[in-house]
Amino acid sequence: MTTVETLNVPVTTPPVKVEGKLYTNRYLVDAGHPHIKVKPHNKPSSALLSLIHTCPAGCYSLNDKGHVEIAVDGCLECGTCRVVCAPTGEIEWSYPRGGFGVLFKFG
Amino acid sequence: MSEKFDVIVVGAGPSGNAAAYTMAKAGLNVLQLERGEYPGSKNVQGAILYSDALEKVIPDFRDDAPLERHIIEQRMWMLDETSYVGMNYRSEDFNEEKPNRYTIIRAQFDKWFSHRVREAGAIVLCETTVTDLIRNSQGKVIGVRTDRIDGNLMADVVVLGEGVNGLVGQTAGLRPELKPNQAALAVKEMHFLPQEVVESRFNLKGNEGVVIEAMGTVSAGVSGLGFIYTNKESLSIGIGSLVSDFARTGATPYGMLDAFKNHPSVRPLLAGSEVKEYSAHLIPEGGYRAIPEVYGDGWVIVGDAGQFVNSVHREGSNMAMTTGLLAGQVITRLHKRREEFSKANLAAYKQALDESYVMKDLKKYKDIPGFIHKNSQTLLGIYPRLMGQAAQNWFRVDGTDKRTKEKEILASFRKGRSLTGLIGDAFKFARAWR
Numbered sequence: 001m002t003t004v005e006t007l008n009v010p011v012t013t014p015p016v017k018v019e020g021k022l023y024t025n026r027y028l029v030d031a032g033h034p035h036i037k038v039k040p041h042n043k044p045s046s047a048l049l050s051l052i053h054t055c056p057a058g059c060y061s062l063n064d065k066g067h068v069e070i071a072v073d074g075c076l077e078c079g080t081c082r083v084v085c086a087p088t089g090e091i092e093w094s095y096p097r098g099g100f101g102v103l104f105k106f107g
Numbered sequence: 108m109s110e111k112f113d114v115i116v117v118g119a120g121p122s123g124n125a126a127a128y129t130m131a132k133a134g135l136n137v138l139q140l141e142r143g144e145y146p147g148s149k150n151v152q153g154a155i156l157y158s159d160a161l162e163k164v165i166p167d168f169r170d171d172a173p174l175e176r177h178i179i180e181q182r183m184w185m186l187d188e189t190s191y192v193g194m195n196y197r198s199e200d201f202n203e204e205k206p207n208r209y210t211i212i213r214a215q216f217d218k219w220f221s222h223r224v225r226e227a228g229a230i231v232l233c234e235t236t237v238t239d240l241i242r243n244s245q246g247k248v249i250g251v252r253t254d255r256i257d258g259n260l261m262a263d264v265v266v267l268g269e270g271v272n273g274l275v276g277q278t279a280g281l282r283p284e285l286k287p288n289q290a291a292l293a294v295k296e297m298h299f300l301p302q303e304v305v306e307s308r309f310n311l312k313g314n315e316g317v318v319i320e321a322m323g324t325v326s327a328g329v330s331g332l333g334f335i336y337t338n339k340e341s342l343s344i345g346i347g348s349l350v351s352d353f354a355r356t357g358a359t360p361y362g363m364l365d366a367f368k369n370h371p372s373v374r375p376l377l378a379g380s381e382v383k384e385y386s387a388h389l390i391p392e393g394g395y396r397a398i399p400e401v402y403g404d405g406w407v408i409v410g411d412a413g414q415f416v417n418s419v420h421r422e423g424s425n426m427a428m429t430t431g432l433l434a435g436q437v438i439t440r441l442h443k444r445r446e447e448f449s450k451a452n453l454a455a456y457k458q459a460l461d462e463s464y465v466m467k468d469l470k471k472y473k474d475i476p477g478f479i480h481k482n483s484q485t486l487l488g489i490y491p492r493l494m495g496q497a498a499q500n501w502f503r504v505d506g507t508d509k510r511t512k513e514k515e516i517l518a519s520f521r522k523g524r525s526l527t528g529l530i531g532d533a534f535k536f537a538r539a540w541r
Contacts (some may be wrong), residue, residue: 076385078272105384
């Protein structure tokens with residue numbers, strides 16, 4: 001359970017899993033060519049850490065060494081991580097190669 | 108491909124398609140590049156189509172465009188955790204021969220638009236990602252680099268309709284990266300229901316449709332701007348907030364979406380639906396002050412890449428098509444007169460923008476994005492809650508006399524947002540709106 005506190009109304013909300021949502025999507029994964037990379041780091045900045053909850057596909061996670069990792073397979077190509085980490089330069093962001101990545105059926 | 112084109116259009120969304128169509132129709136040799144498997148496969152929108160903007164590009168679009176429902180009713184909701192205060196506008200006048208707004212499904216709509224672009228004579232190359240611009244020794248843009256083998260493609264002028272992420276323009280140094288407080292992140296799901304269920308739940312007949320725009324707190328501490336659009340046999344439901352607000356508050360986009368779906372006023376509308384897609388997209392919200400240089404030697408920028416979004420009225424796809432049309436017209440004119448695609452000559456595009464509703468509206472609201480960014484918690488959190496409390500106090504019959512109820516409502520506003528806060532907000536808002 002996560003606790004959110006704003007406007008002095010502390011309430012608990014159950015955590016939502018994103019995997020079930022991504023399952024409905026269509027992807028053409030470009031195996032071996034991730035289009036986003038987290039640069040090697042000792043200690044992630046608060047911007048990089050925030051991607052663990054801000055990424056709408058839940059691509060970012062913290063490993064047991066305290067480093068932020070990315071698995072791009074579920075990426076929705078929104079660009080949020082690039083915008084958040086532009087000032088810190090901790091990630092490399094490019095488009096997937098032509099034809100690869102998420103393929104929206106409805107958009 | 109060693110052939111040189113009159114013009115290369117990067118991107119097959121509404122702005123790129125409007126530009127490519129306009130120029131191909133006028134006889135220019137147009138190459139359009141799209142990184143998706145098919146046009147629309149990378150594109151996400153609510154989505155509402157604004158007829159006027161498309162009519163100016165393709166007057167007879169209603170004959171065969173994949174339109175879902177024409178909108179006859181607009182509902183505006185201010186939400187707190189358990190309630191909403193709303194305003195509805197529904198009119199039979201919207202059941203007209205040429206409706207003003209439609210709901211659409213972008214992947215289908217973009218495919219149709221692209222088909223029309225090809226019919227007009229343009230070459231559309233999909234699965235091709237443009238990686239950079241090519242310039243001559245004077246710095247003029249003369250083509251693009253792509254991720255194809257021998258992927259350099261040359262043209263007299265390049266139209267960048269590459270969308271909100273617009274990596275090509277950024278890589279080439281034409282414009283800066285978006286700032287987290289100048290972009291909203293929205294997530295959306297497609298919920299399928301039988302057609303008759305959509306119609307009975309929303310009080311619709313035939314192709315009539317409803318739009319719900321919601322703002323406020325969907326569950327404890329989670330505030331955003333949500334929407335529900337009725338399609339023929341599905342609902343598009345989504346919610347978003349500024350990227351900077353997500354980064355700061357620790358809310359997850361999918362958690363916010365589920366909170367919105369589970370709001371007691373929303374849940375019954377979705378009951379029994381089958382979810383077939385989950386998507387996410389950035390919306391440029393910086394407005395007038397965030398618009399970059401939109402033309403230069405051998406290039407112009409159209410659509411979201413140029414931050415052409417009116418966040419107050421939730422308009423963007425219309426501006427995308429209008430900017431694409433205007434750029435297409437200016438380039439066609441220069442081409443026919445055999446004039447250079449120099450910065451000086453392409454300034455006619457900016458002039459056309461300034462004379463259109465695009466720049467007039469964005470200029471009118473130039474201070475709104477800053478106002479919303481500074482006051483997002485008050486606007487999305489406090490006011491909808493105060494309105495809800497006031498409405499409940501007013502409508503609940505409990506033996507309290509009405510004068511006391513009035514005093515209680517006034518006191519709750521003063522307590523929630525102090526008298527100076529209330530007056531200050533009203534003053535600042537009026538100044539930004541003017």
